[in-house]
Amino acid sequence: MNDPQSYPPVFRRRRQTSNGTIHVDEGGGGGGKPEEAAAVPVIDLERPDVGKLREAGRDWGFFRLVNHGVPEPLLEQLKTHAADFFAQPFDSKQALFSSGGDGTASYFWGTPILNSSGRTLDKSAQEINWVEAINLPLSSSQLPATCHHPSLQSFRTLVGEYGKHMGRISRTVADAMGKLASLECGDYVSEPTGIIRVYRYPQVPPQQPADGMQAHTDSSVVSIVLQDDQVSGLEFLKNDVWVPLEPVPNTLVVNIGDMMQAISDDEFRSVKHRVKVKKCKEDRISICYFVFPGEGQIMESSKYKPFTYREFQQQVQEDIKTLGFKVGLERFKRLPVDPPATKLAASLIN
Ligand SMILES: O=C(O)CCC(=O)C(=O)O
Numbered sequence: 001m002n003d004p005q006s007y008p009p010v011f012r013r014r015r016q017t018s019n020g021t022i023h024v025d026e027g028g029g030g031g032g033k034p035e036e037a038a039a040v041p042v043i044d045l046e047r048p049d050v051g052k053l054r055e056a057g058r059d060w061g062f063f064r065l066v067n068h069g070v071p072e073p074l075l076e077q078l079k080t081h082a083a084d085f086f087a088q089p090f091d092s093k094q095a096l097f098s099s100g101g102d103g104t105a106s107y108f109w110g111t112p113i114l115n116s117s118g119r120t121l122d123k124s125a126q127e128i129n130w131v132e133a134i135n136l137p138l139s140s141s142q143l144p145a146t147c148h149h150p151s152l153q154s155f156r157t158l159v160g161e162y163g164k165h166m167g168r169i170s171r172t173v174a175d176a177m178g179k180l181a182s183l184e185c186g187d188y189v190s191e192p193t194g195i196i197r198v199y200r201y202p203q204v205p206p207q208q209p210a211d212g213m214q215a216h217t218d219s220s221v222v223s224i225v226l227q228d229d230q231v232s233g234l235e236f237l238k239n240d241v242w243v244p245l246e247p248v249p250n251t252l253v254v255n256i257g258d259m260m261q262a263i264s265d266d267e268f269r270s271v272k273h274r275v276k277v278k279k280c281k282e283d284r285i286s287i288c289y290f291v292f293p294g295e296g297q298i299m300e301s302s303k304y305k306p307f308t309y310r311e312f313q314q315q316v317q318e319d320i321k322t323l324g325f326k327v328g329l330e331r332f333k334r335l336p337v338d339p340p341a342t343k344l345a346a347s348l349i350n
């Protein structure tokens with residue numbers, strides 16, 4: 001277990017029981033359907049099976065990726081650096097990122113709701129997410145001037161290397177899925193928009209259950225998750241049941257995002273998912289990659305009115321501010337077209 005001082009104070013207070021000790025919830029995992037979890041499609045990136053890929057996109061929205069070509073030592077180094085970063089005292093972490101501006105790396109906790117430059121939008125939400133994170137836009141390799149810690153510089157270099165693999169994988173996946181839907185989905189992957197978000201999910205105290213991350217869909221074209229090998233928590237919705245995605249070492253998890261759903265005319269699904277970290281002695285660390293279309297790129301779809309990714313983002317932010325949640329693609333749905341009056345009249349006569 002990490003030093004309590006390493007946690008943001010809001011988690012520290014709530015993690016303490018009345019006698020001042022940190023509570024750790026013991027025992028096995030919860031809920032879910034193990035048979036569904038075991039059946040999550042596995043795609044071999046070197047020899048993608050098109051039938052499985054179609055099934056993964058249509059029926060699951062999630063799949064596991066093997067033979068992805070990211071060297072295992074890179075994955076291990078990233079996880080070690082991430083754990084070392086989060087283990088620092090909270091005040092030091094805050095100080096390291098204190099000079100960041102829009103579009104540069106940032107540190108946040110309690111909410112995953114960020115604007116497009118990675119700044120947090122809403123810290124007042126009552127249901128805080130039980131997570132702290134660093135947000136690293138891949139287009140700016142610069143860290144804030146206050147990030148002078150040598151280990152952070154090497155972490156950023158590793159993230160840059162990992163980001164290149166993520167760009168390659170997301171393009172390959174989007175191209176392959178595009179072929180299935182007779183679309184150029186790969187054209188919608190704009191690599192400069194790529195973001196790496198590194199999360200630490202502390203254990204949630206049983207007396208105050210909270211989600212590590214509340215249920216949501218990703219706005220991306222695709223997202224790629226490198227899970228903690230030891231601590232599970234990621235769950236996705238299938239047939240109204242939350243299915244846990246247990247970690248499998250050296251495997252990546254791919255998640256279809258809202259933009260892929262739109263451009264594929266709903267052929268592929270952006271499904272709801274969440275993170276539940278409970279009944280475990282360790283914190284969970286995950287490293288997530290998100291890639292989006294270029295801001296001005298127009299999404300053409302038979303199911304949705306044409307919109308740019310910028311418009312989508314603005315609408316999401318507006319909804320979060322005014323309603324407290326993301327409405328997402330529903331906002332852009334084409335209205336059902338009424339049958340033309342003459343046709344209706346004709347059918348009545350017949
Ligand atoms: O940490 C994870 O496993 C998933 C996080 C996630 O869903 C997100 O950041 O959108």
Ligand SMILES: [Fe+2]
Pocket residue numbers: 216217218223273
């Ligand atoms: Fe997500």
